Amino acid sequence: MSQDLFPADSAATPPEDGSRRSFIKQAGGILGLALAPPLLSQAERLTAFSKTVEGVTSMTLKVNGTARTLQAEPRVSLLDALRENLDLTGTKKGCDHGQCGACTVLVDGKRINSCLTLAVMNQGKEITTIEGLAKGEELHPMQAAFLKHDGFQCGYCTPGQIMSGVACVQEGHAKTDDQTREWMSGNLCRCGAYPNIVAAVREVAGKA
Amino acid sequence: MNNFSYTPAATAKEAIGIRKDKKDAAYIAGGTTLLDLMKANVEQHPQLVDINMLPFKGIQETTDGLRIGSMERMSDVGENALVVQQYPVISEALLLSASPQLRNMASIGGNLLQRTRCGYFRDPAFPCNKRNPGSGCPAQQGDNRNLAILGTSEACIATNPGDLAVALVALDAVVTLENAKGKQRRVPLLDFHLLPGTTPQRETVIEPDELIVAVTVPAAAHARKSHYVKVRDRASYAFALVSAAVGLDVQGGQIRSARIALGGVGTKPWRAQEAEKLLIGKPATEENFRAAAAAAVRGAQPREHNRFKVEMVQKTVVQALQELMA
């Protein structure tokens, strides 16, 4: 019987390549804002896309300020499109069912689980992944706070935690430790780094 | 997940038109129920119709209450000032649901149509009358800890897992549906979800060619003074083991009107009207709350692993009423 609300056994196993290192490397991604072509408005989206899409088709996603075109079927989740098609592997797949938060990204500034939405539905929206947080070599304050407070062990949940932490502070939901715990509860950590994660998010909230 | 075609609908007419011709097509709003179940191969649909661009928006005060568009997101409704102040039980139920991420994605319409978390239903390796009518119900003798004690049948004992619907059913909410002809009908939420009976595959009265447009909630003193308590296996991000939505109008020491609904225990969002009646005209004392809670679970039919719910839900009702009066 399938386990509810608990990732299946292998689900959250950390990758063997040492995700801390790749996390820091990916954090250095460059923002390509200036190069991005103008984006479609909602009305343009409607006329341009109000037709049935079938099989592998071309779609455009605006990720970290850059419009990127990919070929995929409509059934491809935003998570798989980011990881498999756009090679943005910072966003992790834990459960693939909305139960762990490893896949958290921001869409139009709001945190969501990228495993439970389709890539094709997210055209014309601003998508921000962990790769889009740093400015050049300068880490985002939330990334720096996670390093300072040791907000991780294996690091597998960390990109999701950081994205969620950024949104949590922006929403104004990190005013106390208790509030932070509740509003960060959509991100599970199998290593149990919770106290340090709360410390990191609280520090950024305090400075905000 | 099976392959499917995808159509973003520009109008309700277009969306409904597709579904009218192709009954096994599905609407997609937030996708948090639909894609979850399609990935698990519990549901298969040849076509998804994206309804996110439909104008079923707005959280508004009307002449007789509150109107919530079906495309509004759980997070926006949960933190809406009008809802927080005038209908606290709705806000509390929403903000105790799922996770911040899921609440940003999930729509109010989709929330009312979420499906049971029964583990056998969610795993196609098992028989299940709801997923595959006539195949049997392994939960009756199996792992039924999370399942229902009220409204069960020989065919199915699955719990309706939602929180919002429990709050809404307590406040006499009404669902507005629109069909292919553009005709609207209004269904009380109490009658919207169906008991499993011999047809557990039929969960609501919505027809294939209908869309949920909005939910309306009448304004009332018991809505302004209302509260939701949810008991879970862990502190957050979990479905209810049991929950209680309560509302009271107390004047001059006497209860003028009462609303009690239960979550996590019913095969549908469970309104406890007998319990409410017991409170009318009485003072708001713990003793009276206990009597009402006992009436709320009369006729409960627990199975082997969910007997604890009979007592737990009564305590939750009493706690909710006491916190409301505190």
Ligand SMILES: Cc1cc2nc3c(=O)[nH]c(=O)nc-3n(C[C@H](O)[C@H](O)[C@H](O)COP(=O)(O)OP(=O)(O)OC[C@H]3O[C@@H](n4cnc5c(N)ncnc54)[C@H](O)[C@@H]3O)c2cc1C
């Ligand atoms: C890990 C997890 C934890 C959760 N925890 C909770 C919880 O604690 N409490 C709780 O209440 N819920 C919980 N949920 C359920 C969640 O709230 C629902 O999945 C969500 O509300 C569904 O909304 P949606 O917009 O994503 O629906 P979708 O998945 O898009 O749609 C669901 C169904 O409704 C249909 N539909 C959607 N909108 C309409 C419409 N306007 N008219 C007609 N048909 C429509 C779709 O065709 C589909 O069949 C949880 C979900 C997950 C994945």
Ligand code: SF4
């Ligand atoms: S309780 Fe209902 S959903 Fe669960 S196995 Fe039985 S028939 Fe299926």
Ligand code: FES
């Ligand atoms: S991968 Fe677990 S929530 Fe998306």
Ligand code: FES
């Ligand atoms: S899961 Fe290992 S650091 Fe969180």
